Amino acid sequence: MPVHNDEIATAFDEIADLLSLSGENQFRIRAYRRAAQTVRALPEELAARIAAGFDPDRLPGIGADLAGKIREFVASGHCKSLEALRRSVPRGLREMLALPDIGPQRARALYEALGIHSLADLKESLDHHRIRRVPHFGTRLEERLRKSLEALGERSHRVSWNVADGYAQGLRRFLAAIPGVAQVEVAGSYRRGRETVGDLDLVVAAPAGVDVDRALRSYDEVAAVLASGRTRSSVVLRSGLQVDVRVVPPASFGAALYYFTGSKAHNIRLRTIAVAKGLKVNEYGVYRGRNRIAGETEESVLGAVGLPYIAPELREDRGEFDAASARHLPDLVTREQLTGDLHAHTRATDGNASLEEMVDAARRAGLRYLAITDHSKYLGAVHGLDATGLSRQIDQIDELNARVRGIRVLKGIEVDVLEDGSLALPDPALARLDLVVGAVHSQFALSRRKQTDRLLRALDRPYLSVLAHPTARLIDQRAPIDCDWSQVFRRAEERPCLLELNAQPDRLDLDDVLAREAAASGVLISIASDAHRIEDFAFLDGGVRQARRAWLSASAIANTRPLGEVRRLLRRTFLK
DNA sequence: GCCGTTTTCGGCCCGACTGTTTTCAGTCG
Numbered sequence: 178m179p180v181h182n183d184e185i186a187t188a189f190d191e192i193a194d195l196l197s198l199s200g201e202n203q204f205r206i207r208a209y210r211r212a213a214q215t216v217r218a219l220p221e222e223l224a225a226r227i228a229a230g231f232d233p234d235r236l237p238g239i240g241a242d243l244a245g246k247i248r249e250f251v252a253s254g255h256c257k258s259l260e261a262l263r264r265s266v267p268r269g270l271r272e273m274l275a276l277p278d279i280g281p282q283r284a285r286a287l288y289e290a291l292g293i294h295s296l297a298d299l300k301e302s303l304d305h306h307r308i309r310r311v312p313h314f315g316t317r318l319e320e321r322l323r324k325s326l327e328a329l330g331e332r333s334h335r336v337s338w339n340v341a342d343g344y345a346q347g348l349r350r351f352l353a354a355i356p357g358v359a360q361v362e363v364a365g366s367y368r369r370g371r372e373t374v375g376d377l378d379l380v381v382a383a384p385a386g387v388d389v390d391r392a393l394r395s396y397d398e399v400a401a402v403l404a405s406g407r408t409r410s411s412v413v414l415r416s417g418l419q420v421d422v423r424v425v426p427p428a429s430f431g432a433a434l435y436y437f438t439g440s441k442a443h444n445i446r447l448r449t450i451a452v453a454k455g456l457k458v459n460e461y462g463v464y465r466g467r468n469r470i471a472g473e474t475e476e477s478v479l480g481a482v483g484l485p486y487i488a489p490e491l492r493e494d495r496g497e498f499d500a501a502s503a504r505h506l507p508d509l510v511t512r513e514q515l516t517g518d519l520h521a522h523t524r525a526t527d528g529n530a531s532l533e534e535m536v537d538a539a540r541r542a543g544l545r546y547l548a549i550t551d552h553s554k555y556l557g558a559v560h561g562l563d564a565t566g567l568s569r570q571i572d573q574i575d576e577l578n579a580r581v582r583g584i585r586v587l588k589g590i591e592v593d594v595l596e597d598g599s600l601a602l603p604d605p606a607l608a609r610l611d612l613v614v615g616a617v618h619s620q621f622a623l624s625r626r627k628q629t630d631r632l633l634r635a636l637d638r639p640y641l642s643v644l645a646h647p648t649a650r651l652i653d654q655r656a657p658i659d660c661d662w663s664q665v666f667r668r669a670e671e672r673p674c675l676l677e678l679n680a681q682p683d684r685l686d687l688d689d690v691l692a693r694e695a696a697a698s699g700v701l702i703s704i705a706s707d708a709h710r711i712e713d714f715a716f717l718d719g720g721v722r723q724a725r726r727a728w729l730s731a732s733a734i735a736n737t738r739p740l741g742e743v744r745r746l747l748r749r750t751f752l753k
Numbered sequence: 754g755c756c757g758t759t760t761t762c763g764g765c766c767c768g769a770c771t772g773t774t775t776t777c778a779g780t781c782g
Binding site: 202203204205206207208209211212237238239240241242243277278279280281282283312313314315317318321365376378403404405406407408409410411421423436437439441444445446447448449451452453457458459460461 | 754755756759764765766767768769770771772773774778779780781782
């Protein structure tokens with residue numbers, strides 16, 4: 178039974194929690210948390226790499242001890258020290274950490290004073306007002322915990338970037354309109370372009386005396402105030418989304434924006450680098466001794482520690498500091514560099530606009546070519562195109578191309594990759610098309626071996642030009658298929674075949690980690706809207722965000738090139 | 754537990770808010 182990276186990471190997180198409940202050294206705890214993060218973000222399964230001779234202690238933050246635990250876990254599926262910890266820490270105590278305001282110290286104190294070792298125990302003690310008798314606990318904390326416990330069930334999980342964007346823009350406008358406010362930016366994981374956002378972080382530049390906190394509390398979507406201060410406030414909106422606002426003087430805006438954009442791991446690393454140079458970085462600026470030497474802009478903060486600007490999408494502690502000091506940061510792709518879109522649908526299948534409407538919308542979105550790739554007919558498909566329907570659409574596209582200006586329409590199809598890796602339409606039916614987009618729409622649960630073979634065989638089909646949404650995941654709904662991606666990337670590079678970064682907000686597939694790995698293997702990426710409505714070309718922004726998180730520059734993206742070159746790329750795949 | 758152009762031992766990012774306390778610990782981001 179192969180052990181997945183996420184299981185190793187989850188075990189390390191549990192060890193960290195249990196160590197914290199044992200009152201262990203915080204730096205030892207941090208080592209486990211950092212190792213969990215490192216392992217979770219790896220593009221390839223560690224078990225497979227170890228089997229191939231890789232030594233995990235070469236990973237950053239993983240030394241001899243943790244490497245040994247990884248080996249033990251991979252070999253046996255168990256970790257003895259985790260099991261020992263589970264025996265030594267009262268069962269159930271860990272779930273207390275899920276509650277805001279309860280950390281390891283308070284969880285421990287409640288256990289020792291009242292024997293509380295579960296959320297159910299806590300509720301009972303709260304109901305009987307026993308908590309307030311524990312040293313360092315009081316009536317206010319009791320009330321806070323009561324509210325937190327009630328809210329725990331309905332606590333919102335992370336929302337998609339697009340949903341967060343709706344709330345963020347309203348808040349930004351509201352805060353910017355406060356008299357005296359000089360500047361407002363949305364920071365946090367939103368600014369780093371993560372596919373989901375847990376809470377909103379906003380940074381406000383305002384001179385002393387501007388009461389941003391009071392204004393925020395009057396925002397009509399605020400349901401509860403968690404913290405309220407002169408420079409920092411936290412509220413919860415009616416939707417359940419938490420909002421943290423940080424207010425700084427204008428001269429510190431860059432430093433505060435940097436600090437609040439994160440990620441936490443990135444900030445810790447930046448501050449560590451600064452310390453080595455005799456500097457201190459905080460949210461007010463960069464300091465040498467008591468002298469502030471930077472802070473008005475983010476560029477000044479990085480410049481003060483001797484580094485070039487690092488784009489927010491790269492700030493995940495995934496090698497950006499090494500790249501920055503070597504002056505090898507990628508020139509990240511922008512939306513303006515996209516020249517066209519290689520995946521879109523019309524009313525002929527499951528889209529809701531006509532061919533002409535989709536093409537017009539694409540042209541207005543600044544695209545110079547658009548591939549129409551409606552679904553093929555296949556077993557169980559609704560409204561797939563049959564040979565007659567496809568032939569009719571081809572004629573319509575020829576007719577439209579003769580008529581419209583400013584955009585070229587490519588003839589394509591989205592065809593199913595069947596369980597055996599064959600395509601749902603025979604080669605002769607595909608030969609007339611400009612491109613063939615293959616996609617997995619069924620049999621998601623095949624074994625790693627079968628799924629890998631399936632995709633490798635699909636990549637061997639002569640007419641396949643693009644593998645769409647390769648992992649078939651739906652964020653928070655459907656797990657990615659299990660597959661040896663390094664093999665798939667190698668084959669796609671040899672063919673060559675484009676791999677898609679599908680920009681639908683619930684797909685974003687390939688994700689940032691795999692897209693970076695694919696590009697490193699020499700595969701060209703197609704950022705595609707998969708538009709079903711005329712509004713959907715806006716999804717391309719999200720695709721570009723994900724591509725930037727994957728460190729991709731325009732040269733790694735097929736559809737940043739002129740149509741002639743894209744045609745050559747697509748045609749080359751037909752010749753092999 | 755990790756790590757090293759100061760170090761193989763002794764460090765490990767930094768500050769705001771809250772509540773329970775009279776000077777600070779805990780939690781969080």
